[in-house]
Amino acid sequence: MTEHDHIKLPEGSIEKTTTTINLGPTHPATHGVFQNILELDGERIVSAEQTVGYIHRAFEKLAERRPLYQVTPLTDRLNYCSSPINNMGWHITCEKLLHIKTPKRVDYLRVIIMELARISDHLICNSIVGVDTGAYTGFLYVMQYRELIYEIYEEICGSRLTTNIGRIGGFERNFNDIAFQKLDKFLAEYPKVLKEFIDLFERNRIFIERTQNTGAISADRALNYSFTGPNLRAAGVDYDVRIHTPYASYEDFQFNVPIGTTGDNFDRWQVRNDEMWESLSIIEQAYRKVQEFKGAEAEVFHADVPEYYLPEKEDVYTKMEALIWHFKIIMGETKIPVGEVYSCVEGANGEVGFYLISDGGRTPYRLHFRRPCFIYYQAFEEMTKGSMMSDAIITLSSLNLIAGEMDA
Amino acid sequence: MSLTNDRVKQRVIEKFGEQVTAFSEPYGMLTFEAPKEMNLKVLNFLYDDEELKFRFLTDLQAVHYPDEKGRELAVVYHLHNLVDNVRIRFKVFTDISTPDVYTATGLFSGANWMERETYDFFGVNFVGHPNLKRILNVDEMDYFPLRKEYPLEDQTRIDKDDEMFGRG
Numbered sequence: 001m002t003e004h005d006h007i008k009l010p011e012g013s014i015e016k017t018t019t020t021i022n023l024g025p026t027h028p029a030t031h032g033v034f035q036n037i038l039e040l041d042g043e044r045i046v047s048a049e050q051t052v053g054y055i056h057r058a059f060e061k062l063a064e065r066r067p068l069y070q071v072t073p074l075t076d077r078l079n080y081c082s083s084p085i086n087n088m089g090w091h092i093t094c095e096k097l098l099h100i101k102t103p104k105r106v107d108y109l110r111v112i113i114m115e116l117a118r119i120s121d122h123l124i125c126n127s128i129v130g131v132d133t134g135a136y137t138g139f140l141y142v143m144q145y146r147e148l149i150y151e152i153y154e155e156i157c158g159s160r161l162t163t164n165i166g167r168i169g170g171f172e173r174n175f176n177d178i179a180f181q182k183l184d185k186f187l188a189e190y191p192k193v194l195k196e197f198i199d200l201f202e203r204n205r206i207f208i209e210r211t212q213n214t215g216a217i218s219a220d221r222a223l224n225y226s227f228t229g230p231n232l233r234a235a236g237v238d239y240d241v242r243i244h245t246p247y248a249s250y251e252d253f254q255f256n257v258p259i260g261t262t263g264d265n266f267d268r269w270q271v272r273n274d275e276m277w278e279s280l281s282i283i284e285q286a287y288r289k290v291q292e293f294k295g296a297e298a299e300v301f302h303a304d305v306p307e308y309y310l311p312e313k314e315d316v317y318t319k320m321e322a323l324i325w326h327f328k329i330i331m332g333e334t335k336i337p338v339g340e341v342y343s344c345v346e347g348a349n350g351e352v353g354f355y356l357i358s359d360g361g362r363t364p365y366r367l368h369f370r371r372p373c374f375i376y377y378q379a380f381e382e383m384t385k386g387s388m389m390s391d392a393i394i395t396l397s398s399l400n401l402i403a404g405e406m407d408a
Numbered sequence: 409m410s411l412t413n414d415r416v417k418q419r420v421i422e423k424f425g426e427q428v429t430a431f432s433e434p435y436g437m438l439t440f441e442a443p444k445e446m447n448l449k450v451l452n453f454l455y456d457d458e459e460l461k462f463r464f465l466t467d468l469q470a471v472h473y474p475d476e477k478g479r480e481l482a483v484v485y486h487l488h489n490l491v492d493n494v495r496i497r498f499k500v501f502t503d504i505s506t507p508d509v510y511t512a513t514g515l516f517s518g519a520n521w522m523e524r525e526t527y528d529f530f531g532v533n534f535v536g537h538p539n540l541k542r543i544l545n546v547d548e549m550d551y552f553p554l555r556k557e558y559p560l561e562d563q564t565r566i567d568k569d570d571e572m573f574g575r576g
Binding site for chain 1: 435463464465466469471472484486490493517518519521522529542543544545546560
């Protein structure tokens with residue numbers, strides 16, 4: 001006699017022996033609004049079906065009514081853990097379309113910001129992997145350095161999370177002294193913290209055993225699934241947009257592309273850590289290059305393109321020419337070339353691409369965001385099939401799925 | 409020997425002759441198109457050819473051109489040869505009344521959701537797709553929102569009570 005004996009099944013029916021579990025959309029371990037319908041046999045996953053789209057905001061449609069400079073705030077809200085990279089990616093796309101060449105100093109400042117954003121993104125991802133394996137300390141410890149990065153953003157653009165940083169052609173203002181002081185502080189203190197953070201986990205047997213050999217994907221499969229970024233590199237493919245298609249003068253910097261071998265959760269975690277070291281080195285190199293500019297060159301923070309670069313407000317009120325350009329840009333009277341551009345940057349999650357079609361109007365005719373999260377989340381079922389439910393949770397966080405980027 | 413756009417063009421023309429058309433290089437990326445029935449043949453050739461090796465699908469999306477009668481929808485593939493680091497763009501056009509295009513999921517697992525997204529927003533029917541249903545929009549939706557006939561709401565409209573949202 002089992003407890004279900006009173007249930008009378010219709011004749012000929014087969015009793016369902018698996019359990020259906022809804023992981024999400026509001027489960028704390030999904031770290032975002034998306035759902036997994038897991039079919040479990042005991043604690044093993046038989047199949048997983050993902051549902052996304054809970055925070056879809058139709059950015060591609062919205063962008064069709066916005067002039068180029070108004071699309072930037074939309075890109076903030078894709079991967080909001082590293083919005084500056086998306087912002088810069090969008091500016092670089094527009095600059096490609098408009099044939100704008102940015103000065104070296106602008107490029108280097110952009111590199112500093114983008115690498116800071118990469119660090120803050122990886123920091124969140126890796127510490128969340130820690131949280132999901134039961135180690136909360138690392139997460140709380142590194143949070144103060146993300147805070148410091150946000151303070152640097154704040155000095156540059158005034159906001160912290162959805163940064164809307166920069167303009168087409170450069171930055172809205174030059175970096176002030178406080179920004180550089182905070183950057184100095186970050187560069188001085190962060191290596192020690194990162195070292196400690198890594199030691200905290202690498203010497204923790206529970207963490208190692210829970211991440212190694214779980215959620216693995218082979219290089220072939222990862223490529224076939226169009227993986228990019230740290231998740232592809234963890235599988236052993238050294239594809240990095242910064243090397244393959246350099247933008248913002250990345251070719252001027254020396255850095256390594258860390259790769260893993262097995263593509264499991266631990267390798268992804270490891271690759272992200274190594275990338276943070278490389279990012280630190282890139283920031284230092286860029287900072288040194290920025291300091292080398294002397295005289296008038298040291299004040300350059302945007303390209304000389306008055307027809308696309310929004311002038312400073314003070315100039316708009318006091319100078320005739322700036323007022324005219326301001327008017328022309330806002331009213332959409334500057335000439336936008338006809339053409340189609342695909343431009344991409346190495347986002348914290350992988351290749352963030354912008355496919356922009358312009359018909360000569362002031363707004364994009366069509367804009368498509370290549371969102372790395374969206375593309376690699378579909379591999380989740382393959383990566384977790386047959387594994388334990390608790391491994392799936394870690395896989396979910398180590399893939400660094402950001403709902404905002406997935407749903408656009 | 410590094411692969412160039414000219415070489416890709418030459419190889420594709422050698423194989424498909426007159427059927428591949430509209431070669432251009434907007435902003436340095438080789439772009440061409442083929443009849444929609446040929447999309448898998450071309451993708452397979454680009455994938456398998458020992459010299460071309462376009463084995464990475466960067467992105468897949470559609471574009472709606474309402475004014476081009478008979479070829480209103482374009483399905484655009486961005487492909488990447490990671491060995492020689494060459495990117496190309498390949499398009500197929502379809503009319504909007506029978507928007508059937510063969511699926512690329514057999515070749516690229518990653519095309520699965522990209523095609524679902526394209527279906528969701530443009531209604532391109534990917535023939536042979538294992539699970540072609542809406543992905544970002546609600547399942548009950550009965551139109552394809554990114555087509556040009558669906559404009560965004562007029563921002564100047566006054567018939568709507570928006571007091572709660574600060575526009576009233």
